[in-house]
Amino acid sequence: MAADQVVDPARLPRWPVLLALIALVASAFAVPWNHDEGQYVAATALVGRGLIPFRDFAYLQTPLQPFILAPLELAMPGWLYLGSRLANAAAVAVALMLLGRTAAVLAGDRRAGIAAVLLALVTDSVLFAGSVARNDALPFLFLVIGLERLYAVKDVGAGRAFIAGLAVAAAASTKISYAFPTAAIALQAAWACRRGDRPALALLAGSALATIPTLILFLLAPAQFLFGSCITAWTRSRPGRN
Template identity: 45%
Template structure:
């Protein structure tokens, strides 16, 4: 069958997949999770550095790589970042297919595994929003053909260095990817065909880059990459009256729920039945255990935390299917789970039927720009929704680069540390606004962006109390406040 399959079929399938991901990126509902990633890329594009000039609550690679995109795309930076993530998602699926083929899987099992990956809601959500999920999973998936090659034969110096570079870069884009990368490094010390010293050499430039950010701004770096992710979720869920989300029994329920929205749950059960015939393939297993640990360590568990598991799982599954293809009942069950994985995206498309959300976001951005022009505001704008600002041609106030996520916390940092890290919360708004912004924009944090409109009332109360003038914004979604004349 492989010999008779048209040579153009694989590029055609990849093109169709890419178009589907691009369409989903434009149609997916707006999400306040995107705020800090759009803001970080825009601020970096204008010469500011994460941790030193603005707070960033992740490891630093993505703003550096995405900054040129926002600089080139200007007012359409937000949809451009969504489209970039869609392309990275398609790349991740293609790399899973390539790794499966490199591991000895036939074309049919490799295509089936790649298709199963593309039907997981975990992936579909991650590649259709401007978050920091698509870049690290694409980097991880790109390393897998090199890992498989080293296990089947012997890594060259350059392939080992490239694998180390890609895995280190994935961890530098999102810290949870450090565990599968570390697991591979430990396995390479056990199986010297992977050339561990060259893997380390490949990882060193990325490690040096991350270390440089720590040296430049140690407090901001530690708080953004380790302290905030460890403490803020617990504080938030207790504050909103949902401490059960942090309980021991909620974690397995959430994990099963997210894996069941797609074929990943069934495939995880199927993959556990296969044993590697080649000794070197066990590196994938080590990385898979590392990815599972990274997904289950945070509380609560969210679907994007499980994303590092998927490329490893489906590569392993494709190679196992080459030896023992799935039967009729298994294929039927996989089809049912695949439909379950597509259901949330289909629902998003149906909800967006009256209008494309990203087009609506740009329309709102133009209305905000007109209001800012009318008020002659040229400086940074304080808002919990900085993802709307690229369309206005204004920069976000650096203290609001994290969107609503630090603002809704309390007591995580003292006043002096907030000033050092360029942060402000509701409780410290009066003290930190001794140096006020050029304008205050509200209305983007609400149910229509999966946010909490109550957070913005603190900004509005401050503006009203200090005599700031409201400026009309067409469309009535947003409210703009500017200083008194």
């Protein structure tokens, strides 16, 4: 493919992203405790102290988030819960910025980007992701990074495709439900590889690389990993379950 060529609608103004960040931070302070937050804050604290998910303690998701947020345990002792909420608010704000840019490029009009940011911000799932200390914000950010790398340019080079692969696989390694869009993107890339498409090969390479840490944790405690990240998630999602 040709070298990356960024389609150049006018750059997004700053105010939609600043508005989103202010709203998310305010919500992070205002939203009541959610019962699921405990496992994520506790897992981050334990990883920050050198323990390993699944091998040393139960964890009911794919395991990347505690490792990403573990430095907060050292940087904000005693304030990890609030720090995790604020980190998630920032992650969603960055995701909205990238989402807006991608929408503006695809539409060729920055008004589409502004609309995308504002419409996403007022959806319950996005606002909730940026308000609590769960594992909703980081995979959302990773998926949006992957989409921005793939769709915010006219021609996708191998470098952008590699980063996209890293990002979408990181999303699945943070929240198991993101395995579905990750698999769809990877299958599309695998199909393109039949034509010797270098960016598609780069995307698959990035995805494989980002999966290695999760694979290592699986090998350390396979039964615990499958129970925590797959069986429990499937059980909780069954229709009719109270």
